[in-house]
Amino acid sequence: MNRLFLLAMFGSFLLVSCGKEKSNTDQDFSTPTATENTAEAESYDPKRGLGKFSTVELGASLDKPMAEKGLKVAEVKCTSCHKTTDEKLVGPGWKGVTGRRTPQWIMNFITNPDPMIDKDPELQSQLELCMIRMPNQGLTDDEARSVLEYMRQNDGVK
Numbered sequence: 001m002n003r004l005f006l007l008a009m010f011g012s013f014l015l016v017s018c019g020k021e022k023s024n025t026d027q028d029f030s031t032p033t034a035t036e037n038t039a040e041a042e043s044y045d046p047k048r049g050l051g052k053f054s055t056v057e058l059g060a061s062l063d064k065p066m067a068e069k070g071l072k073v074a075e076v077k078c079t080s081c082h083k084t085t086d087e088k089l090v091g092p093g094w095k096g097v098t099g100r101r102t103p104q105w106i107m108n109f110i111t112n113p114d115p116m117i118d119k120d121p122e123l124q125s126q127l128e129l130c131m132i133r134m135p136n137q138g139l140t141d142d143e144a145r146s147v148l149e150y151m152r153q154n155d156g157v158k
Helices: 002-018 032-043 064-079 101-110 112-117 123-128 139-154
Strands: none
Touching: 002 139, 101 112, 101 139, 112 123
């Protein structure tokens, strides 16, 4: 008898919780918002990437304290997936990345990976090889700049 009662209560709960309820809002979620339209209208620049960094000033020589900070950030947020060689781990190796990509592209990618993966044909090809999207690690601008400096050090900038 108790089981029948519990089953009836559970069934009633499902009907109530899974039933269709009229929302108080008449918002149509099938149409893009103004923000989404703006993002779509923004054209993709393969040299700059997609994000807030249009230029990144680099010194002629390495900023060693910044590179050391970048190493610490990378050890926590990057090196579980990336090696500093050209060898692939989960993601591609970092060796030579600062010669292949502009500083602003690197900064935009490590702070804003999802939209860039969606738009960049080379990143989409890389995704087919790696099979995993790079997650957004939530790096601050300062952390990202430090990681870039560490990448430069890894590529031999003195």
